[in-house]
Amino acid sequence: MLTMEAPQAGDTLAPVLASDELVATAYLDRIKLQFDLSGLVAIRGDGAEVLRAPVPLRLYRFQRRQAYRVASAGQLYPALKLADADLPRIRVVNVSAGGVALHWPTHVVPVPQAGQEITGTLELEREVSFATLLRVQHLTQGEQGAPHQAGCAFVSLAPTAARALQVFIDQAQKRERLMRRSS
Template sequence: MAFMDTQPAPMDALEGIDPYAAFRIESPREVLALMRQLMETATPIHMNAPGGVSFATAIWTVDSASQRLAFQAELTNPHLQALVESDEVTAVSYLDAVKLQFDLNHLMLVRGAKSCALQAQMPRRLYRFQRRQSYRVRTLERSSPVALLRHPALPDIQLSLRVLDVSIGGCALWLPEDMPPLAAGLTLHNVRFELDPDTRFNATLHVHHISSIQPNARGARLGCELVKLDGNAERSLQRYIDQTQKRRRLLTVG
């Protein structure tokens, strides 16, 4: 599975049989708990609509009384209006090794004096898909995980970008606004990853998408695919992912 597979899985039933019934959650309590978890962890959510419309955001508030969600939004995003006008919007997100997918109904744009938000009805159901091939984990800030690379247009400039999350298939990097921009579609060669003292390797990156998930964030989130990992690098990365998952579970229990 490609990293950051933000496209929804097809939900069409086959001859009246729902092939995804085993993955469906319809308990209001469970749905609410997962929405709150997405909000509290500021987990990126990718909204998709027909025609290739895509929008990266995060849950701002969860209102259990009114059964409404509010999502972060920026008026400057060219896809925002198309999402509001669409009758078919599907959200995709990830909680570590689990892909969550749910429909968003009654989407509307709410404007304030200094900000705006997207509101939608609380989903009545969602689907959980366990990813067996590519586990994605949020990195631990205390280890200062970075990706070091030369800017393709300015080879004399070396960028040191914070690694936000990673899997065997790819990663998300944070590009501060004071650094030279990078465009989606770029392939970056000889990128040096330093995730912790024991996990360091070189790889090629393909930049798939660029987004901002916070209204006041001063920078951009780069969703990248990791390509051409050699065997040693892949084993080292897999150990890092396994150890990070264990540490996060301990932090949650604590």
């Protein structure tokens, strides 16, 4: 049996229980699981309410993102060196084949906005870097002086840059797996 937390708002539970077609979604790290629920019932006890259903026969597994993301391991690399030499290097939070997430310091102005393009050199490691053009997909404002987080997509990559990026991601994945095994 599966046991799930019932919604707190009492008026939302009745339509859910009455529905013939229910689909549940759960997330495990970077993986999305989706499955049909049948025989869902509400059970009250100890002042709380839970939902129960038989374990589904099929689970559908989806990767949460289209491209695997590699989290930044250190403070120096990877980083984005902006085309304007007066601006500091921008820390890269994670890298994928489709783009990067940046920690944009609040003191670096102007702060890029969604749709804006950024030119710079992506420094993956000390000896691995390439020129890139990024388009800001979204920007999350930092609170109380914390850096903004900018999600950026690669506009176009030269074949050599795409290859260097793929090798970097593959190596980072291997390191990640080795670290998990040893711990």
